[in-house]
Amino acid sequence: MSFPWANEYKPSHPLMQWMDEKLPLPRFVYNAVGAGYPVPRNLNYAWNFGVLAGFCLALQIVTGVILAMHYAANTGVAFDSVEHIMRDVNWGWMLRYAHANGASAFFVVVYVHIFRGFFYGSYKAPREMIWLLGVVIFLLMMATAFMGYVLPWGQMSFWGAQVITGLFSAIPLVGDPLHTWLLGGFAPDNAALNRFFSLHFLLPFVIAGVVILHIWALHIPGSSNPTGVEVKQESDTVPFHPYYTAKDGFGLGVFLIGYCALLFFFPNALGHPDNYIPANPMQTPAHIVPEWYFWPFYAILRAFTQDFLFIPAKLMGVLAMFSAILVWFFLPWLDRSPVRSGHFRPTFRKFYYALIVDALVLGYCGGSPAEEPFVMISQIAAIYYFAHFLIILPIVSAIERPDPLPFSITEAVLGSDETAPAAA
Amino acid sequence: MIRIISILVGAFFSLALLWSVGKGAVSYVTEPPKETVEHAFHLAPKEVEFESDGAFGKFDNQQLQRGFKVYKEVCSACHALKLVAFRDLKAIGYNDDEVKAIAKGFQVPAYNKNTGEVVTKEGVAADHFPPVLYAGQGTPPDLSLIAKARHEGPEYVYSLLTGYQEQPAELLKKFPDAKTPEGLHYNPYFANLNLAMPQPLTADDQVTYTDGTKATVDQMSKDVAAFLIWTAEPKLDKRKQTGWAVLGFLLFATVLAYMAYRNVWAEKKGH
Numbered sequence: 046m047s048f049p050w051a052n053e054y055k056p057s058h059p060l061m062q063w064m065d066e067k068l069p070l071p072r073f074v075y076n077a078v079g080a081g082y083p084v085p086r087n088l089n090y091a092w093n094f095g096v097l098a099g100f101c102l103a104l105q106i107v108t109g110v111i112l113a114m115h116y117a118a119n120t121g122v123a124f125d126s127v128e129h130i131m132r133d134v135n136w137g138w139m140l141r142y143a144h145a146n147g148a149s150a151f152f153v154v155v156y157v158h159i160f161r162g163f164f165y166g167s168y169k170a171p172r173e174m175i176w177l178l179g180v181v182i183f184l185l186m187m188a189t190a191f192m193g194y195v196l197p198w199g200q201m202s203f204w205g206a207q208v209i210t211g212l213f214s215a216i217p218l219v220g221d222p223l224h225t226w227l228l229g230g231f232a233p234d235n236a237a238l239n240r241f242f243s244l245h246f247l248l249p250f251v252i253a254g255v256v257i258l259h260i261w262a263l264h265i266p267g268s269s270n271p272t273g274v275e276v277k278q279e280s281d282t283v284p285f286h287p288y289y290t291a292k293d294g295f296g297l298g299v300f301l302i303g304y305c306a307l308l309f310f311f312p313n314a315l316g317h318p319d320n321y322i323p324a325n326p327m328q329t330p331a332h333i334v335p336e337w338y339f340w341p342f343y344a345i346l347r348a349f350t351q352d353f354l355f356i357p358a359k360l361m362g363v364l365a366m367f368s369a370i371l372v373w374f375f376l377p378w379l380d381r382s383p384v385r386s387g388h389f390r391p392t393f394r395k396f397y398y399a400l401i402v403d404a405l406v407l408g409y410c411g412g413s414p415a416e417e418p419f420v421m422i423s424q425i426a427a428i429y430y431f432a433h434f435l436i437i438l439p440i441v442s443a444i445e446r447p448d449p450l451p452f453s454i455t456e457a458v459l460g461s462d463e464t465a466p467a468a469a
Numbered sequence: 470m471i472r473i474i475s476i477l478v479g480a481f482f483s484l485a486l487l488w489s490v491g492k493g494a495v496s497y498v499t500e501p502p503k504e505t506v507e508h509a510f511h512l513a514p515k516e517v518e519f520e521s522d523g524a525f526g527k528f529d530n531q532q533l534q535r536g537f538k539v540y541k542e543v544c545s546a547c548h549a550l551k552l553v554a555f556r557d558l559k560a561i562g563y564n565d566d567e568v569k570a571i572a573k574g575f576q577v578p579a580y581n582k583n584t585g586e587v588v589t590k591e592g593v594a595a596d597h598f599p600p601v602l603y604a605g606q607g608t609p610p611d612l613s614l615i616a617k618a619r620h621e622g623p624e625y626v627y628s629l630l631t632g633y634q635e636q637p638a639e640l641l642k643k644f645p646d647a648k649t650p651e652g653l654h655y656n657p658y659f660a661n662l663n664l665a666m667p668q669p670l671t672a673d674d675q676v677t678y679t680d681g682t683k684a685t686v687d688q689m690s691k692d693v694a695a696f697l698i699w700t701a702e703p704k705l706d707k708r709k710q711t712g713w714a715v716l717g718f719l720l721f722a723t724v725l726a727y728m729a730y731r732n733v734w735a736e737k738k739g740h
Contacts, residue, residue: 086737128552128613131704132552132557132704138704138707138708139708139711142708288733288734288737291726291729291730291732292730292734294729294730295723295727295730297726298723298726301719302716302719302723305712305715306712306716308712309709309715309716310524312708313617318617318618318619318622321614321617321618321701322614331660348489349485349486350489350493351485351492353484353488353489354485356485361485365482368478375475378471378472379472379475381472417493417497421490421493421494421497424486424489424490424493425486425490427482427486428482428483431482431486434479435475436475439472439475440476
């Protein structure tokens with residue numbers, strides 16, 4: 046679908062006309078990310094991050110496919126094959142650092158994208174499906190990133206795999222057999238490494254498929270915008286190309302400068318030194334920590350230190366960690382405010398900023414050793430996390446009185462809109 | 470309905486967490502965690518500067534060669550360097566003949582093609598540094614990646630080498646059980662303070678430098694740390710050079726992209 050005023054694809058060259066009759070792929074691209082897609086004219090830079098996330102996915106797939114040509118998924122040689130890439134493969138060091146830091150960049154971008162959604166109510170009707178697919182993408186990303194981190198078979202790879210797969214053994218009754226079945230053994234070993242490699246190669250293409258659905262679903266209502274007021278008329282929109290291709294091009298440049306500075310000058314800043322030690326099942330590292338992008342969830346996992354109502358602490362932690370993401374699936378129905386944008390929701394806005402601080406605190410605690418005061422801080426922060434989504438949002442959205450909305454996007458941008466009814 | 474369930478679920482998690490906080494607080498007050506000896510006496514690595522530090526840093530081949538000499542004459546008795554090939558040493562300024570000579574000085578594993586017996590042979594440039602058999606106490610780690618496998622690796626190596634000392638009397642007063650066991654050596658830069666490795670660099674001129682640099686313990690420690698930065702990250706110079714070229718291009722491209730963006734949007738108000 047599109048707005049009635051969307052530009053129509055009219056190929057002038059005979060070859061393109063021929064192509065359009067046989068397989069209208071250029072028409073498809075034109076309507077998806079070209080001049081045929083009308084987009085609100087008031088998008089700010091927070092709306093760059095969807096394109097950036099798509100770029101990161103492509104970057105990870107390209108670098109990853111080439112790395113896979115040189116990597117060997119066998120516990121005997123995996124570590125050395127990564128060092129072979131670093132030392133003997135032409136530009137191998139760049140590929141590997143691009144891929145490892147690319148994962149971090151991908152998560153930075155996706156976290157901004159998600160928090161953009163939180164603030165502007167992007168999950169609300171009619172865009173629930175886009176949001177649900179987005180949460181699916183995020184879950185797939187987490188699985189992919191986790192399995193990718195296991196592949197170098199360093200100390201953190203091994204012990205991270207041990208801890209995370211161990212979570213499944215907390216499930217009552219079937220936990221232990223399930224754990225053994227998933228790993229293909231009683232502890233991470235060659236069977237686990239091989240299946241992780243296979244899945245790590247597969248899942249990005251699954252993500253790409255869900256991304257296509259995500260964008261498809263986006264094109265049905267069209268993009269949201271910072272006012273949260275729906276598009277009403279042609280003057281509210283501009284064609285995606287050239288307006289947003291140009292803006293996203295600039296955003297991509299800024300992103301690449303930051304990413305390349307990290308890649309070329311601080312390539313190991315976000316990694317853990319222990320992963321340069323080959324995996325050793327006989328020696329547990331002093332502190333087992335996942336990669337930074339999992340820290341908030343790791344803090345929630347570890348926050349449950351006591352059995353509760355006969356539920357063991359470990360199971361509570363696992364339930365809570367998965368619930369921390371699963372609650373996002375219910376967000377469209379928990380936040381009942383008819384106003385989308387946080388700009389017009391003064392009470393919601395305060396809690397939103399508190400959530401950002403809370404996520405950062407959880408992240409900090411998740412990366413710290415499991416000792417006081419970090420345990421207690423993460424417990425309190427985890428309370429706020431769940432309360433925010435499950436208690437505060439439903440209540441605040443029911444009682445809050447939002448600020449007046451502009452009549453249209455045109456009015457919000459230009460200060461007036463001739464189609465608006467005269468003020469009463 | 471969904472909101473009532475949601476509030477109940479939220480209350481469930483919050484109560485479970487409050488229970489954890491409460492129990493944790495009680496045990497924190499009744500049995501405050503005891504300070505450990507590592508927590509009290511372990512030191513973060515010393516501040517040291519290396520030529521290769523920072524975005525503009527480059528390797529100093531003279532220093533790397535001195536560091537290699539220290540490795541060869543001291544460290545290599547116990548520590549392997551298996552990820553490094555002799556041919557790699559050309560990158561730190563040795564020529565083909567020197568590399569061949571260095572390789573020849575090492576016995577590398579091989580097997581007799583006729584009998585299948587495991588033997589050793591003189592190294593050639595394509596061989597890697599050989600494994601080191603070590604029979605003493607402790608397990609000397611391979612040093613190839615050590616500078617990246619520890620927090621602040623190069624500074625850590627330097628601090629460890631120069632950090633041996635008598636166990637402080639204050640430590641024994643505070644933690645009477647923490648006396649360094651027989652056969653271990655006190656070093657506050659080591660994670661658990663007691664290290665199996667005896668002080669390897671003990672006297673000035675332990676290694677003979679040929680480039681006129683005074684071979685103090687401090688200098689040798691610094692040189693070998695610099696050498697281990699190279700073994701861990703041999704492509705460091707190339708990486709930074711590439712980085713500047715890439716950043717230069719990106720800066721140019723981003724300025725162009727910004728101008729294109731301004732130009733495209735020039736007629737749309739509000740941008």
